[in-house]
Amino acid sequence: METVNQLLSSIQDVGRDAVRGGYSRAVYTTPELDLRQWFVEQAQHRGLDVETDRNGIMWAWWGKPQEGALVTGSHLDSVPGGGAFDGPLGVASALAAVDILKARGFQPPRSLAVTVFPEEEGSRFGVACLGSRLLTGAIDTDKALNLRDINGDTFADVAGANGLDPRHIGPDPVAMARIGDFVELHVEQGRGLGQDGPAVAVGSSILGHGRWKISVSGQGNHAGTTLMADRADPMVAAAQIVLAVRETAARQPDARATVGRLTPVPGGTNVIASRVDLWLDARHPDDAVTAQLIEGIYRAAQDVAAAEGCTVTLTEESYSDTVHFDAGLSRRITGLLPGAPVLATGAGHDAGVLAGYVPSAMVFVRNPSGISHSPEEYVADEDASAGALALADVLEGLL
Numbered sequence: 471m472e473t474v475n476q477l478l479s480s481i482q483d484v485g486r487d488a489v490r491g492g493y494s495r496a497v498y499t500t501p502e503l504d505l506r507q508w509f510v511e512q513a514q515h516r517g518l519d520v521e522t523d524r525n526g527i528m529w530a531w532w533g534k535p536q537e538g539a540l541v542t543g544s545h546l547d548s549v550p551g552g553g554a555f556d557g558p559l560g561v562a563s564a565l566a567a568v569d570i571l572k573a574r575g576f577q578p579p580r581s582l583a584v585t586v587f588p589e590e591e592g593s594r595f596g597v598a599c600l601g602s603r604l605l606t607g608a609i610d611t612d613k614a615l616n617l618r619d620i621n622g623d624t625f626a627d628v629a630g631a632n633g634l635d636p637r638h639i640g641p642d643p644v645a646m647a648r649i650g651d652f653v654e655l656h657v658e659q660g661r662g663l664g665q666d667g668p669a670v671a672v673g674s675s676i677l678g679h680g681r682w683k684i685s686v687s688g689q690g691n692h693a694g695t696t697l698m699a700d701r702a703d704p705m706v707a708a709a710q711i712v713l714a715v716r717e718t719a720a721r722q723p724d725a726r727a728t729v730g731r732l733t734p735v736p737g738g739t740n741v742i743a744s745r746v747d748l749w750l751d752a753r754h755p756d757d758a759v760t761a762q763l764i765e766g767i768y769r770a771a772q773d774v775a776a777a778e779g780c781t782v783t784l785t786e787e788s789y790s791d792t793v794h795f796d797a798g799l800s801r802r803i804t805g806l807l808p809g810a811p812v813l814a815t816g817a818g819h820d821a822g823v824l825a826g827y828v829p830s831a832m833v834f835v836r837n838p839s840g841i842s843h844s845p846e847e848y849v850a851d852e853d854a855s856a857g858a859l860a861l862a863d864v865l866e867g868l869l
């Protein structure tokens with residue numbers, strides 16, 4: 471059986487992005503579908519029975535599907551130009567952990583499932599952890615079905631074209647009852663684990679985080695015939711909004727706010743844009759502070775837009791409160807991983823969504839680069855192996 475590093479090597483060419491670098495594996499695009507097929511083959515190769523549920527979540531069962539099972543897993547989709555480990559490390563480590571337990575002759579007293587959640591990054595339809603939100607009912611089903619990608623295709627249509635029945639997409643209490651406990655292994659996405667010391671840590675909490683769409687509207691016009699005094703240029707207002715985002719967050723300890731995506735309409739070199747859409751990602755441990763941050767950013771946006779003769783709207787697209795993982799489960803995991811530090815994360819995860827419904831916890835694996843959502847994201851082979859072994863010990867201890 472392949473080790474976790476061999477499993478990751480076997481997908482290292484799937485979804486490489488020649489333009490951005492790294493990987494672009496958006497949900498229900500060819501690279502992500504290829505990874506789904508890889509997962510099915512690897513799971514079946516280990517004697518696991520694989521099923522895809524009504525929301526496109528894949529479940530590979532060791533033992534029959536049953537209520538109260540132990541579930542572990544992560545995601546295979548990526549951000550545009552993402553790293554090799556964000557998501558796949560958790561899935562590959564779970565498969566490798568099954569190998570380790572089988573090699574030990576371990577027989578799980580209750581069923582174990584390895585899961586793959588779709589659209590964790592929200593890179594295609596804009597809402598992070600869409601699969602786990604649908605499973606739990608954390609998102610309104612109609613809102614989810616009508617989410618659109620940049621081509622204007624709805625999630626309902628795309629999911630329907632990939633084997634799901636949109637009429638059945640939505641909360642799945644039967645599947646939820648099967649999750650007794652959930653543990654997700656994930657690459658550490660900040661600098662929480664240094665160069666020395668243990669390769670793994672136990673998660674404690676996830677920073678509250680949300681996404682807002684800001685649209686600035688002005689007067690589209692000709693770049694050559696429109697005098698500077700006659701312009702209402704939304705790009706100029708948008709640029710000032712990006713700076714206001716940075717300044718507002720920089721004044722608030724522990725806050726993070728980012729504009730990573732900005733789209734001028736129509737987007738011509740010799741055209742003054744008529745509208746500019748930008749997306750804000752804002753995070754803070756205290757949800758009330760996040761709300762104040764957004765209010766401050768929106769006030770600043772309205773001021774700069776008005777000064778430029780433009781108008782501006784702000785729409786919340788998704789929000790997740792700060793999550794604290796199940797204390798009892800995390801304590802048990804800490805006991806199974808002596809010396810592993812406890813680490814909060816600023817990154818969202820399906821484990822964070824599930825934490826609102828079932829006992830949920832996370833294990834992080836060292837990333838010496840401290841960089842993620844970038845081709846520079848990195849996990850050394852020996853740390854990936856340590857992570858898979860740690861996950862095997864945790865699964866054995868929890869089963």
Ligand code: HGY
Nearest residue numbers: 590591598816817818
């Ligand atoms: O955005 C996040 O925090 C996660 O990587 N989806």
Ligand code: MN
Nearest residue numbers: 556557590656
């Ligand atoms: Mn992830």
Ligand code: MN
Nearest residue numbers: 549556591843
């Ligand atoms: Mn991510």
